[in-house]
Amino acid sequence: MTQKPLPTGAGVLATTQPLPDYGKAPELSREDRLRWYRLMFLTRKFEERSYQSYQTGLIGGFCHLYNGQEAVAAGTFAAITDADPVITAYRDHAHGLMRGIRPGPAFAELYGRATGVVKGKGGSMHYFNVDKQMYGGHGIVGGQTALGLGLAFATKYLGEKKVCFCYMGDGAVNQGAFHESLNLAQLMKIPVIYVIENNMYSMGTAVERHSAPVELYKRALGYDMMGVRAEAQDFDLVRQVSWTLAERARKENMPAILELMTYRYRGHSMSDPQYYRSKDEVEEYRKHDPVEILRGRILSEGTVSEKDLDKLEDEVRKEVQESHEWALASPYPAQSEIYTDIYA
Amino acid sequence: MAKIAYRDAVRDAMSEEMARDSRVFLIGEEVAQYNGAYKCSKGLLDKFGPDRVIDSPISEAGFSGLAIGAAMYGLRPIVEFMTFSFSFVAFDQIVNNAAQIRYMSGGQIKIPMVFRGNSGGGHQIGATHSHAPENIYATFPGLKVVVPAFAADAKGLLKSAIRDDNPILVIENEALYGRESEVPDGDYLTPIGKANILQEGTDVTIVTHGRSCWTVLEAAQELHKMGIRAEIIDLRSIKPLDWPTVFASVRKTHNLVCVDETKPFCGVSAQVAAEVQRACFDHLDAPILRVTSVEAPMPFSSALEDECIPNVARIIEAVKQVVS
Numbered sequence: 001m002t003q004k005p006l007p008t009g010a011g012v013l014a015t016t017q018p019l020p021d022y023g024k025a026p027e028l029s030r031e032d033r034l035r036w037y038r039l040m041f042l043t044r045k046f047e048e049r050s051y052q053s054y055q056t057g058l059i060g061g062f063c064h065l066y067n068g069q070e071a072v073a074a075g076t077f078a079a080i081t082d083a084d085p086v087i088t089a090y091r092d093h094a095h096g097l098m099r100g101i102r103p104g105p106a107f108a109e110l111y112g113r114a115t116g117v118v119k120g121k122g123g124s125m126h127y128f129n130v131d132k133q134m135y136g137g138h139g140i141v142g143g144q145t146a147l148g149l150g151l152a153f154a155t156k157y158l159g160e161k162k163v164c165f166c167y168m169g170d171g172a173v174n175q176g177a178f179h180e181s182l183n184l185a186q187l188m189k190i191p192v193i194y195v196i197e198n199n200m201y202s203m204g205t206a207v208e209r210h211s212a213p214v215e216l217y218k219r220a221l222g223y224d225m226m227g228v229r230a231e232a233q234d235f236d237l238v239r240q241v242s243w244t245l246a247e248r249a250r251k252e253n254m255p256a257i258l259e260l261m262t263y264r265y266r267g268h269s270m271s272d273p274q275y276y277r278s279k280d281e282v283e284e285y286r287k288h289d290p291v292e293i294l295r296g297r298i299l300s301e302g303t304v305s306e307k308d309l310d311k312l313e314d315e316v317r318k319e320v321q322e323s324h325e326w327a328l329a330s331p332y333p334a335q336s337e338i339y340t341d342i343y344a
Numbered sequence: 345m346a347k348i349a350y351r352d353a354v355r356d357a358m359s360e361e362m363a364r365d366s367r368v369f370l371i372g373e374e375v376a377q378y379n380g381a382y383k384c385s386k387g388l389l390d391k392f393g394p395d396r397v398i399d400s401p402i403s404e405a406g407f408s409g410l411a412i413g414a415a416m417y418g419l420r421p422i423v424e425f426m427t428f429s430f431s432f433v434a435f436d437q438i439v440n441n442a443a444q445i446r447y448m449s450g451g452q453i454k455i456p457m458v459f460r461g462n463s464g465g466g467h468q469i470g471a472t473h474s475h476a477p478e479n480i481y482a483t484f485p486g487l488k489v490v491v492p493a494f495a496a497d498a499k500g501l502l503k504s505a506i507r508d509d510n511p512i513l514v515i516e517n518e519a520l521y522g523r524e525s526e527v528p529d530g531d532y533l534t535p536i537g538k539a540n541i542l543q544e545g546t547d548v549t550i551v552t553h554g555r556s557c558w559t560v561l562e563a564a565q566e567l568h569k570m571g572i573r574a575e576i577i578d579l580r581s582i583k584p585l586d587w588p589t590v591f592a593s594v595r596k597t598h599n600l601v602c603v604d605e606t607k608p609f610c611g612v613s614a615q616v617a618a619e620v621q622r623a624c625f626d627h628l629d630a631p632i633l634r635v636t637s638v639e640a641p642m643p644f645s646s647a648l649e650d651e652c653i654p655n656v657a658r659i660i661e662a663v664k665q666v667v668s
Contacts, residue, residue, distance in 0.1 A: 085417065118450030128449040135416055136449065140440050146406055147441060150413015157369070157395065157419060177436070180406025187401065341451035342485050344509035 004200050004263070004281060007288045011237035013261070016220045016227035025079060025243035030303045034312070036078050036235065037298060040070040040291050041313055043094045045320045046103055047266075050093070050110060053324070054270040059110045063124045064091040068265040071290035072197050073098050075238025076165055076258075080246050085151040087135040087144050088167035089125075091197070091264075095167065096127030099134035103320055107327035115330040119337060142168065142175025145194065149181045152192035156253060163191045163249040165242075171202025173216050182223045182257075191249035193242070196259040197232075203268040204276045217259035225255060232260035235294045263288075345528050351521040353495040354384040354460070357502035358422060360531070362392050365420060368506060371398040371407050372424030372461070381426045382462055382521050408434035408459070412442050412511075415457040420506060425461035428515055429475040442511035443486035458505045460514035464555055464605055466653050467518055471641035476554070476605040479612045481513050482583040488512040489582040490536055493557035495525040497580055500534025508536060517555040539586035541593070545575035548599040548667050551590055551616050553579040556603045556654050563659040572667055582612055590616065591623050598629040599666045603654050608636040633662040 012019070028036070047065045054063050066073070073094040077086070088095045096106060101117050109116030110124055117127055118137075126137040135151060138144035148166025155162035172178055173196060185192050196217070202210045213219070220227025226248070230241045238260065245256045263285040267274045298304055348356075362368045369392075370385060376399040379386040389397040400407040404425065411421035425431045431438065442455050465474030482489045488510055492498040498516065505512040542557060543564060552560045557578045564574045575593050579585060594600050600620055602613030613634040620632060635654045643649055 087413075116450075118448060118452070121450050122448040126448040128452045130449070130452045135413075135453070136445065138441075140436055143409070143436055143440060146409020146437060147413035147416065149406070150410040150415070151417050152413075153410055154414040154417035154419045157414070177405045177409060180403040181409065183401065184403060184406045184410060188398075341447050341449075343488075344446060344454045344456070 006284060007231045007233045007261070009231070009234065011230055011234070012241055013229045013231065014215070014217065015229070016218065016225070019228065019244055020248055022244055022247045025240050028078065033298065034304060036074050037294050038312055038316060039098045040074045040235070040294060042103065042316050042320070043070050043073070043097050044291050045316055046093060046097060046106065049320050049324050051266065051270070053110065058328070059124070060112065061123055062090065063110065063270045064268065065264070065266040065270070066091055066094040068285065068290070069197060069199060069232070069262045070094060071235045071238050071294070072195070072232050072260050072262050075232070075235045076195055076242040078235070078239045079242035080163060080165060082132050084162045085133040085135055085155065085164045086167070087148045087151060087164070088137065089141065089144055089169055089172065090137070090139050091169065092125065092127045092137040095134060096129060096137065099129050100132035101127060101129050103323035104326045107324050108330045111327050111330070112332065113327060113330035114333040114337070115327065119341070120333045121337070121341065142172040142178045144168070145172065145175070145178040145181045148194070149185055149190055149192050152190045153188070156191055161250050163193060163246045165193050165195055167195045167197060169202065170196055170198040170200065170207055170216055171205070171210060173211060173219055182219065182225060185255035186223045186225045189253040190255055191253050192255045193245050193249060194255070194257045196257060197262055198259050199262050199264040201268065201276065204272065206276065217257050220257040225257060227257040227259070229259045229261065232262040233288045233290045233293055235290065236297070345526045347524045348495050348527050349522055349524050350495045350498045350516070351382060351384050353499035353527055354502060354516065355386055355388065357499045357506070358385065359388060359391065361503055361506040362388070362396060367418065367420045368422065369396040369398065369419065370422045370424060371400050371411055373400055373402055373426050375399060375424050380424065382518065384521070385424065404430050404433035405437055408437040409441065411457055412437055412455060415455045415511070416445065416453050421457045422506065423457065423459045425459060427473055428461055428463040428477050429473045431459065431477065438481070438487070439484050443484040447486060454509045455511045456509045458502070458512050458514055460502065461516060462518045463515045464517045464519065465637070465642045465649060468644055468646055468649060470644050474642035476637065478513070478515050478582045479606040479610060479615070482612070486511065487583065488536060489515065490580060491515045491554040491582060492580065493520065493554050493578055495523070496527045496532065497534045497540070499527055500532045501536065501580065504533050504536050512536070515554070519555050523558070534580065537581045537584040537586055539589040540578045540580055541589070542576040542578050543574065545573035545597065547573045547597055548601060548663055549575045549577060549590070549593040549597045550601050550603055550663070551577045551579060552603040553582065553612065554605060556605055559654055559656060560603050560659060563656045563663070566656065566660055567663055572663060574663065587619060587623070590620065594620055594624045595627045598627055600628070600632045601635065601659070601662045601666055602632065603635045603659055605637050605653055608634060608639055611636050630666045633666050635659050635662050
């Protein structure tokens, strides 16, 4: 096993082309900053509760947790607006919760209930919230990369000056659909940003065992594309680099790969015994926790007291517990639901 | 009513719908500057420009997925496959994304789009280029599949498909592109899910679709000389399939022969036979027979290929056996 590099706080680590200088991303208001912290904390607590629920048999099928990766979804989302479409793979709870899915329907989906966000028809891997431009939740590795291209194409076709952030794991970089999408994106000048959430393991296969070039952002070189590698435990650093790439996409219709170096604390899915890495490695990473980093920064800025932050966290814990109970009390779908939503 | 070629009917359908709705665009290999590998998009680039008539690299998974994503956002794409045999390169995009995202999103998303293009064998282009895949795609809930045999339906079914809010495969046939037949004037639509009785008869029902319609019509003339009156049904739509029309005809003629170009195993004719024996068991005077492609990859030599696709001789033999 190769020791994984720990975060250094450097932010951007490497690029295939010089990054354009659009300056600093606009400052977030105190309220917005707290809102993003709250969403990261909510995601962490939601996933911890999901972990328990899976262990006790409340969740069937697959369940992929986001613990440790929260600054990826939060930092990138905070760089764009809720009008910009986003799409991701199957590790999608964070993207759903941060794009407006309430924890109640989110839990209810995991428990297969009628009140689930997609009526119990999609499960953990298929959260959708089109009202907030969240287009799934997709189970086939890499399959969503072509859809993200199409969402971005449509915004350009309609002259909307938007950008689509399309998320994928590091394991998806070897799928053909991804490479076809990269070529089309650069060729047709489509404003899509491919965010590789590099948690360094494709299920149980470490990056150096699944990818010929271990620096995944360099896949962009084959397509004359902008590729960026950046650290991803710090919300503010993620937001800054994401904002620069989003501005470039809006102004110049230029796509990019953004490889974000992150780490998942849990296994690939709940059934993963994690024989492929050491407990020490995981513990080392926990010292660079994205939720703790943003919490510490907010406190050091002095705009919020520790007492108020504790209160906010207690509210979230309560919301998660109540949502879980509400979901458990929800009915299962009627049998007739099998045959609805097949055709429009 | 004018007589026009099938390929021109396809083009007219796309041209009229693109003029009618700015959300409709065409993407595929050679569709723009080359005017389409089979000239189905001739003149569309000049008329609508490169933003709406888009030449794609050879990249079926990529451009199919692009179109599905665009449809998720509210556009109404038309994807041209140079041949449906190449659609298998995009199989995951079609069957996992186009077909199932509506369901998995709990009905939040519509995929209003069309995949269309050439299919079928008979042109000595070998096994990889000669698939007739309508039965394969028809097995996926969420997809609709139509197969026009005549110019009127090439236009009418395609226009209906473009206006439909679901992903629809419009499966054409190279052998038909140059054939002329009458197309009603104006904004002509063929309803999806409605079969067409091409010829009324009393002795046997022949259920067919696509290019085989022409072969069956030719065989019917020979049968007529033998005193056999065949009722011929062109399914036009494989999914949904017009069961009432099929059942009513079998209850009238008491005999059924199914003819189509898909493979015999799990093919369209197998599906029709299964449903008819269930619904019309007491009305049947003889076992249902099927005339289909054969259980082999498509050979190159024309001497062999001609035997692998339903032909007049095999159809006549099957009908004679059923009515004897």
